[in-house]
Amino acid sequence: MNDRMLKSKPCILAVDDDVQVLHLVRRTLETGGYRVITADSGEAAVGTFEQQPPDLVVLDIMMPGIDGYAVCKHIRTLSLVPIIMLTAIMGDAEQARGLDAGADDYITKPFSVEVLLARVRAALRRSQATIPTPSCDTFRNGSFEIDFSRRRVTVAGNEIRLTPTEFYLIQELALNAGKVLTHTYLLNKVWGSEYKDERQYLHVFIGCLRNKIGLKSHGNGSITSLAGVGYQLTV
Secondary structure, three states: OOHHHHHHOOEEEEEOOOHHHHHHHHHHHHHOOOEEEEEOOHHHHHHHHHHOOOOEEEEEOOOOOOOHHHHHHHHHOOOOOOEEEEEOOOOHHHHHHHHHHOOOEEEEOOOOHHHHHHHHHHHHHHHHOOOOOOOOOEEEEOOEEEEOOOOEEEEOOEEOOOOHHHHHHHHHHHHOOOOOEEHHHHHHHHHOHHHOOOHHHHHHHHHHHHHHHOOHHHOOOEEEEEOOOEEEEEO
């Protein structure tokens, strides 16, 4: 394969301090048609990212020294590249911590190669998609405001930094404010059909949005749930 063809492939940075897991991730991604660069520590990941900015990062959380959370936060100061975290921890709090650090997605260990490839495809598709700008320029409710064209969210004049995925989720809720949007609708609309049954996944993302935006505490409405059905942004 010539250099031009190789460079045309999406480049993925895979990070894990477990050599066997790193080998599995690399082999899986290369088989899936991606160009892969690797790092076996948080320190190496930061240096590699700055020298060879990738199209996506697959990032282990639990590493000695600089852990995945710190690496994720550092990357977010430089780029909005999609970040998929690998975690052996199943709790909502740990998953939410990863999303709060700036991750777009997470995969729990042990994972299947099919799940890894599906999540990578979906993350790259979302990052490359051209999301139509709504016909209205802004959404306002009290001191909560969304500037759709600039993809900017503010509360009481303070900007709230969201990942692209989080922004698409709050945008969809805001454009349908007052309406209950079903779990299936939100998962399909924001993430794609691969996620249509991931209700717990949506629950974690909604929790992160509530914490980041803090609507209720500012008297700007809230993201409420209808048990077994879905979510709505109340105004």
